[in-house]
Amino acid sequence: MSNNQIDSFFRKIDNNPIQKTLVIILAIIDGFVLLFSLTSGFSGLLAAAIICFFVDTLMWQICGFFTRCPFCNERFAMVKESSQYLGDSPATKTVRQKIRNKYGEVIATYDQTVPATRSHYLETYRCLYCKGEKKTNASYKS
Numbered sequence: 390m391s392n393n394q395i396d397s398f399f400r401k402i403d404n405n406p407i408q409k410t411l412v413i414i415l416a417i418i419d420g421f422v423l424l425f426s427l428t429s430g431f432s433g434l435l436a437a438a439i440i441c442f443f444v445d446t447l448m449w450q451i452c453g454f455f456t457r458c459p460f461c462n463e464r465f466a467m468v469k470e471s472s473q474y475l476g477d478s479p480a481t482k483t484v485r486q487k488i489r490n491k492y493g494e495v496i497a498t499y500d501q502t503v504p505a506t507r508s509h510y511l512e513t514y515r516c517l518y519c520k521g522e523k524k525t526n527a528s529y530k531s
């Protein structure tokens with residue numbers, strides 16, 4: 390790659406909020422991994438660098454795939470624009486309960502199903518390149 394290509398590659402990342410966030414997250418994780426690998430010497434550092442490279446490449450591909458625009462096929466394209474609250478519906482969730490003896494020590498646990506709420510949203514995603522709009526239903530349990 391020439392200097393010009395590298396320069397335009399970084400300018401493209403700088404203009405794309407999805408790629409920018411991903412680069413920052415991966416750089417922080419890689420930084421910690423490489424720092425801790427130093428304790429096992431040069432071979433540890435080399436192994437960590439290779440693992441980081443493959444994990445980063447994989448994460449880049451996965452992230453690109455899930456943010457692909459269905460209209461223009463650009464990757465790293467769909468950004469959440471708005472989220473419209475539609476309402477709640479009843480749901481259940483499982484919580485782990487503890488059984489204690491008279492000394493307060495946990496002697497057993499069991500799973501109990503309790504009522505919960507599921508909140509529904511209509512989320513709007515917009516393509517950074519062709520401005521195409523995609524609406525999806527999302528729900529979050531609380």
Ligand SMILES: [Zn+2]
Nearest residue numbers: 458461516519
């Ligand atoms: Zn698009």
